[in-house]
Amino acid sequence: EADIYQTPRYLVIGTGKKITLECSQTMGHDKMYWYQQDPGMELHLIHYSYGVNSTEKGDLSSESTVSRIRTEHFPLTLESARPSHTSQYLCASSDRRQGAFYNEQFFGPGTRLTVL
Amino acid sequence: TQLLEQSPQFLSIQEGENLTVYCNSSSVFSSLQWYRQEPGEGPVLLVTVVTGGEVKKLKRLTFQFGDARKDSSLHITAAQPGDTGLYLCAGAATDKLIFGTGTRLQVFP
Numbered sequence: 001e002a003d004i005y006q007t008p009r010y011l012v013i014g015t016g017k018k019i020t021l022e023c024s025q026t027m028g029h030d031k032m033y034w035y036q037q038d039p040g041m042e043l044h045l046i047h048y049s050y051g052v053n054s055t056e057k058g059d060l061s062s063e064s065t066v067s068r069i070r071t072e073h074f075p076l077t078l079e080s081a082r083p084s085h086t087s088q089y090l091c092a093s094s095d096r097r098q099g100a101f102y103n104e105q106f107f108g109p110g111t112r113l114t115v116l
Numbered sequence: 117t118q119l120l121e122q123s124p125q126f127l128s129i130q131e132g133e134n135l136t137v138y139c140n141s142s143s144v145f146s147s148l149q150w151y152r153q154e155p156g157e158g159p160v161l162l163v164t165v166v167t168g169g170e171v172k173k174l175k176r177l178t179f180q181f182g183d184a185r186k187d188s189s190l191h192i193t194a195a196q197p198g199d200t201g202l203y204l205c206a207g208a209a210t211d212k213l214i215f216g217t218g219t220r221l222q223v224f225p
Binding site for chain 2 (some may be wrong): 033048092103
């Protein structure tokens with residue numbers, strides 16, 4: 001079983017609030033990812049990281065930002081939340097030693113964000 | 117832009133029936149993965165196929181990678197209510213995964 005954790009699991013906040021979604025993994029994986037997913041729909045990559053001090057934007061434009069100061073930790077921050085940010089946010093990690101050929105990813109349980 | 121189209125989008129069947137889910141693209145992928153996601157949880161990896169024409173079996177689930185490595189199928193034999201969930205295919209492309217549009221399967225007892 002993969003050891004990747006996300007907190008909080010559910011978050012309901014008002015417009016304009018700053019929020020940080022936490023993601024931690026204990027597998028020592030270098031690569032980490034954030035996806036956005038509307039209920040029952042496909043996953044859209046919004047950020048990824050190759051390792052410490054590496055962050056890249058994904059395929060879906062997002063107003064969120066990320067940081068990677070420690071290998072195991074990859075938090076996502078929204079400076080000013082809006083109703084359009086309401087979605088499920090999934091964090092994942094993979095082992096760089098697999099290479100891009102496989103890129104099998106392990107996912108956390110997700111954070112369901114609702115902005116009122 | 118690489119796209120992975122899954123069909124059908126929704127599938128509702130009775131326990132014991134067989135079903136096939138398709139994942140199609142115009143792009144070639146180095147490998148293709150299948151995930152299953154239950155409500156309120158993250159996707160869980162089921163299988164990775166790598167070689168064109170490869171067939172892998174996982175109990176009642178059979179996965180096939182197309183000869184040209186552009187498409188894949190998932191066949192479930194004698195579906196059970198525990199198979200209910202969202203099935204996602206994902207193609208490996210450089211350092212990212214391209215996820216399919218998803219197939220929502222509901223198996224009724």
